[in-house]
Amino acid sequence: MAQGEQNLVNGNKAYAESFTQGNLALPPSQKYVVLTCMDARIDPTSAFGIPLGAAHVIRNAGASARDAFRSLVISQQLLDTTEVLVVKHTGCGMLTFDNAAARNIVAANKGEEAAKEVAELDFLTFPDLEQAVKDDVEWLKSRKIEEGITFTGWVYEVETGKARKVL
Amino acid sequence: MAQGEQNLVNGNKAYAESFTQGNLALPPSQKYVVLTCMDARIDPTSAFGIPLGAAHVIRNAGASARDAFRSLVISQQLLDTTEVLVVKHTGCGMLTFDNAAARNIVAANKGEEAAKEVAELDFLTFPDLEQAVKDDVEWLKSRKIEEGITFTGWVYEVETGKARKVL
Structure with missing residues (x-):
């Protein structure tokens, strides 16, 4: 069994045994979305204080808004979220290459x-x-399509665990 | 201050005060990627047993592989991950509409x-x-481009907290 699968099997067994929140509704209870990076050093639930069921969490390489557009539209138009937090981070891989380098x-x-x-x-x-x-x-x-939505932008520091507001 | 911003400010203060993992490397230490849904009822870190720094986590509406392709390529080709877990879930919003309905x-x-x-x-x-x-x-x-990558597919049950392997 590969490492990720092993972590999932073991971790999920423990999680399910003490799981008590099986009745949460599909729409996020606090009507917001966090868009952040896929980076392994970010744990949005803990680092950004997100209660289970409260917010959509979209993650991709670099916390790209363009890449997340489909998910944001679904979140807002189908599930009534009205606030978006865009959280990029220090030490992001996306600062280190460009299209030509990636293709090479x-x-x-x-x-x-x-x-x-x-x-x-x-x-x-x-x-x-x-x-x-x-x-x-x-x-x-x-x-x-984003009219009426509230936006804030943030930088999360992977070195300190701190998030600071950019706008 | 909107709800999401308030959660982030309060939650991050507590998180940063006890943060001790500021020296993790950029590449995921356990070389895997979890692709799951943005759904508010999923906490991948806890539910899938992911140690901080171990794995990329990509999240979008429906855990779509096509939508995640850019992030997966970056994870694999630039940061050397070799295992992908695709985790969709029960009660997913993506089961409830189609393109025509969304546009309407x-x-x-x-x-x-x-x-x-x-x-x-x-x-x-x-x-x-x-x-x-x-x-x-x-x-x-x-x-x-995905040659040599190990894939497994899963369904997470939001009603029970359990994940089961599909393939």
Whole structure:
């Protein structure tokens, strides 16, 4: 059994044995969404104080708003959430490469045929962390479909466990 | 201050005060990725036994592999993860509508101009839960770029807290 599967089997056994919240509703009870990075060093539930059932949590490489657009629209339009917290973080991998570098790595690791599968892919990297938070919030605010939604933008520090507000 | 922001400020203060894991490395220490849904009733860290720093966690509406493709490629090709757990769940909102219904809801709620912004959007809903787990794993396995990656597929039960393996 691979490591992740083993963690899931063991961890889930313990979790299910003491689980008491089987009656939570589908729509988030506190009507908000946290968009953050997939980074392994982030535990949104604990680090951002999210009660079970309270908020949608969307995670992708870099906490990209463009990449999360489908999920945000579903959250807001189908499940009535009205607040979005965009939380990027220090030490993010997305600060360290660009599209050309990513494609070169794929070609070197996996060959030209695999590289073709990402030839058109925008990896959505960014060179400046705080600017990326601002840009993503502004991009969302410029959508007609996001009218009436409240946005804030944050940086989480993986070195200290602290989150600070950017806008 | 809106509810989500208030939770983050209060929760993060407590979290940072007892935070001791500021030296974790960027690449996931246990080289795996969990792809699950943004659903508010799922706490992957606890329910799937993920140690801090061990695994990337990608979350979107429905735990869609297609939607997560960019993040998966980055996780695997840039940060050397080799195992993917796809975890969808009972009671998922993505079982309850389709593209046409979603667009009608947007048009009714926000008007025709907002609906235009999602006219081309595939909401990636699915009619059958276990089949969707299988389909997503098969779709990933069919990518050349995913060669050498280990996949398992799971259903998490929001009613019991239990996860069961599908494939």
